[in-house]
Amino acid sequence: MVRLSWKTMAIPGLALLVVGLIGFAINAIAEAGQTPYERSVLSFKGNVSTGQDLFEANCSACHGTEAKGWVGPNLEEVKERKSDLQLIRQVTRGETPPMPKFELNEKQMADLLSYLKSI
Numbered sequence: 179m180v181r182l183s184w185k186t187m188a189i190p191g192l193a194l195l196v197v198g199l200i201g202f203a204i205n206a207i208a209e210a211g212q213t214p215y216e217r218s219v220l221s222f223k224g225n226v227s228t229g230q231d232l233f234e235a236n237c238s239a240c241h242g243t244e245a246k247g248w249v250g251p252n253l254e255e256v257k258e259r260k261s262d263l264q265l266i267r268q269v270t271r272g273e274t275p276p277m278p279k280f281e282l283n284e285k286q287m288a289d290l291l292s293y294l295k296s297i
């Protein structure tokens with residue numbers, strides 16, 4: 179039988195801890211950089227059904243009516259890939275052309291975000 183010393187166990191454990199702490203720090207820095215608009219969006223509890231209407235009006239031409247992808251990628255389970263803040267920035271900053279930049283008010287963005295997290 180292979181005997182695992184505490185050192186063999188401790189090294190991967192410590193490595194995981196360090197990776198976790200770095201991830202936490204990066205996240206904390208990103209969160210601290212929130213604009214007042216982003217903070218306000220995150221303070222609303224979005225309405226999924228209003229968000230879906232907004233999606234159909236603004237996004238479905240590229241992402242498909244059910245968000246399964248067309249010109250733009252399939253957005254199902256996008257919440258697994260992107261944080262709330264990243265989703266807000268994806269929609270409002272226009273940093274990934276051809277996807278345009280959208281100007282939604284805080285409540286609308288919160289509704290859209292809750293829809294994006296529901297699919």
Ligand code: HEC
Binds near residue numbers: 268
């Ligand atoms: C003109 C077409 C177009 C429209 C309209 C559009 N998108 Fe996009 N979207 C794209 C393209 C293309 C990408 C891929 C960009 C890239 O990462 O290079 C993308 C990427 C995304 C992503 C990131 C996907 C991922 O897997 O990380 C999200 C989220 C997203 N769009 C949401 C939206 C929402 C919400 C709307 C409506 C408010 C919208 N998009 C409107 C074309 C569009």
